[in-house]
Amino acid sequence: MRAWQFEGTGKSIALNEVPEPAPGPGEVVIDVRAAGLCHSDLMYMEVGESTMPFLPMTQGHENAGVISELGQGVEGWRIGDVVGVCTSGVRPPAGMFTPGGFADRLVADARDLARVPEGLDLALAALATDAGMTSYHAIIKVGRASAGMKVGVIGYGGLGQIGTRAAVLAGAEVHVAETKESVWDLARTAGVTGLVRDASEWAGQGFDLVVDYAGFDTTQKAIDAVERGGMIVQVGLGSPTFTVRSSTILGKTLVGSLGGTVQDIEEVFDLLLAREIAPAYTEIAFDEIGEGLERLRRGEVTGRLVARFGD
Known part of the structure; x- marks a missing residue:
């Protein structure tokens, strides 16, 4: 499958072919449908060689998609469920310490899943898992x-x-x-x-x-x-x-304030679905993620960039 990976300090993110993932106990595989681009991605490209546990690292920590495989012992979820992934949950943050969602498929701990309500656009669902969760948690739950x-x-x-x-x-x-x-x-x-x-x-x-x-x-x-x-x-x-x-x-x-919870994400999902919150964002294609990060670096983005891919 395809994956955008950080290969080392000073190098641009690279689009590589990598093996298909498999779920371990308590995990699921998600077919990624949308992934947000964040300034944190750029920060980890500057310091990641000293902090990431291995290289190359598939980036992308703001993800939403459809469950395609269930690991042993997973309860409460079914193949076909539409989910977002909490970046501050049980599993170390995807895209920084475990493989992230700038890829066709992503492994996540089932306890980190937020249920996407029917009718919510997956680009919005993706950005809610970090930009939404982090900002909402800071101002409503902490402040x-x-x-x-x-x-x-x-x-x-x-x-x-x-x-x-x-x-x-x-x-x-x-x-x-x-x-x-x-x-x-x-x-x-x-x-x-x-x-x-x-x-x-x-x-x-x-x-x-x-x-x-x-x-x-x-x-x-x-x-x-x-x-x-x-x-x-x-x-x-x-x-x-x-x-x-x-x-x-x-x-x-x-x-x-760092991150948030699955509950925070699902509360933001509800506000997005009700159109009480309508953030500015721009959609790009999966193949444009590398250039999208450069646009972020140059300060050319209003709101959020979200890559949409898959059917």
């Missing part, structure tokens, strides 16, 4: 965005657009900091109250919660925006390190 709260979202990209809308649906007053003004109209459509280019403009404005989906020079700005007793949730990893002024964090909570 606890709710009615009456003043919430800031830094970065209106693949994650920020979903987190923003989730907070609006929760009844919060939501503000967005985003340098790319071309997406501001999308943010307004999502129901935001205010837009700025730089989160430094929020300093001293008494936010209850700021979720940083960017992670460049943004964390200190988030801290400065939050009032005493407020929370900053760090999600984005745009820079490998950041510095904050120690005195400014006193009386505030700074936490990191």
Whole structure:
């Protein structure tokens, strides 16, 4: 079968022929139908040679498809079920530590499966397994965005657009900091109250919660925006390190949020199916995954890129 694989630092992702996978006990094989492209894919192409357990590694951690084989002991699932795969579940993350979904077929632990509701487009189902889950978990489950709260979202990209809308649906007053003004109209459509280019403009404005989906020079700005007793949730990893002024964090909570749960994914599925969340995304073909990652690297993508393949 075909698989897009990382072969080593400094090398472009390569389209190779690899053996068909087989399920072990408690596992299923999924015929992949859609796979999202993420900046994390690029990050692991920069540092993966020192962190991945083996090379070449089939990438792709944002996957949805149809179960085609069941391993021994799998219960509650049938061949033909349509599923997404949780990237922060039982099995080590696909595409980083186990073979991922930039391939015709993928092995997953049955406990990591999220059931895709009938009628939900599989491109949306795929992006919900990471961009949806991660952003929703950070702002709703960790940040606890709710009615009456003043919430800031830094970065209106693949994650920020979903987190923003989730907070609006929760009844919060939501503000967005985003340098790319071309997406501001999308943010307004999502129901935001205010837009700025730089989160430094929020300093001293008494936010209850700021979720940083960017992670460049943004964390200190988030801290400065939050009032005493407020929370900053760090999600984005745009820079490998950041510095904050120690005195400014006193009386505030700074936490990191990583991934989410199968339940988070299925809650996002329901919001997508109801069209309460309508993220911007662009579909590409399986054969275009390599170029799609380069488009991400060059900053040419609005929202999310999703590769659709198979029938």
